[in-house]
Amino acid sequence: MIRKPISSGQPKAAASRRTALRAALAGLGAASLAGCDRLSNNAAFVDVLKSTQHLSHGAQRLVAGRKAMAQEFSQADVAAHFKANGTLAPRDADYQALMKDGFADWKLQVGGLVDAPAAFTLAELRAMPSRTQITRHDCVEGWSTIGKWKGVPLSHLLALVKPRPQAKFVVFRCADSMEDPNASADSRYYESVDMDDAYHVQTVLAYELNDAPLPVANGAPLRARIERQLGYKHAKYLMRVELVERFDQIRGGQGGYWEDNGYEWYAGI
């Protein structure tokens, strides 16, 4: 049995040293924790932490190419109830008026950096080519749920409106205010994706969930499906699709409602 000379010879000194060590460790632990919290409020430090999203995006594009497909599932995998999250029923008066008429007066505006801006009714969108896919919806919170979507591929709409070459991002403008709809500040949900995701085969604007018209809780009448990113990219209650060169002058400048609240723009991780 090995004993340090100090602990067998000078138990008292060793004990007090142990107490001191323990106190020092506890103090160090508490100080590190407080330090982490201070660093979390330091903009420059947080920028360093957040910079890895570019590394992640680049690396992930390398191993899962621009056109790599998200996993698709079978009918048996579809969840009995597709969990809805975020806004479940927009309180905005203009949305409620549209909803009352079964979205008969609703139109999707598609504009921005395009040569042929257009607006489409729900009936027109339903008459276009469609894609049906059973995919898994992964929330940033950690849960997943599998649903069957039917919608018009975004690439089809883009071909109709003829994007200009300088268009780099597609911005989704939504009907739902995340905060008080009557407040002066605009808090309506918005999101953005790059052209890789905009033209991706599985990027559809969905009007059906599980073979039924898209329920209000899940984004009626139309929502985006961005299958290789987390749930907050899949904007619901779509009103307008806008092609832009940059999004830093839109609202908080980070490219989306949750991005303006600290989440990563690249949500593939």
Next chain:
Amino acid sequence: MTSPAPNRIYRHRLPVRVMHWINVICLTILLMSGLQIFNAHPALYWGKDSSFAQPWVAIGALNAPGGGVTGVTTIAGHRFSTDGVLGASKVGGEGAKVVRAFPSWATIPGPQWLSMGRHWHFFFAWLFVLNGIAYVAYAIASGHLTRDLLPTRAELRQIGRSIKDHLLFRHETGAAATRYNVLQNLAYLAVIFGLLPLVIVAGMAMSPRLDAVAAGWVDLLGGRQSARTLHFLAATGLLLFVLVHLFEVLINGAWNQIRSMLTGWYVLPVDDKRTKP
């Protein structure tokens, strides 16, 4: 006793020491920011998606009879009171208890803040993976793997004695202390080539973009929610390893051990049987 062993040996080379301490920082931050992320949805499932009615583990809170909340943890249908630590605890030890799975002293950042926890987690995940790749490359290239980490046949045959020695807190002295013992070898190998790759692969399986690398590869882990469970279990395994590792350091001449990982130099413990009358 055979010839006296040299008193001091150079046990840990500089790259190993540097990578060890980078790993300490990374694992600590990854664990604590991971608990912060877990808190956003404190339940674990097995399968492709979340069977919300049947998590195998869930941490939550109930209304306490006298007002306020009380923390409970449910594992495989059995409910345990974990109030004050899991499910409901005081943030920073102050104020009224709030509903949160892991307490603020175990998470980075302390307050409930998912987006910030993710920033910490992914930054240090990159550092951790790059450090791990560098370590494995170094271990193979320098001979550290074959010389120090892989047990010899003879050492493997001694496994029964090694287990007994550990249970009796009896440790190597003299020349024997210049090498890792066989249980140490097996523990390190299981962590380096088992738990660490598992925690990384299961973490990657939760990334929707990486799921698109090859159709259905995540199903090899049982699906995305199983991957989240495996990520959590592997992290728990790593924490247990660290606790045993720290315990072994503490009972085996803590300062000598820590110093050897700082300076490289380790003082060989003398066999005190020799000094007995």
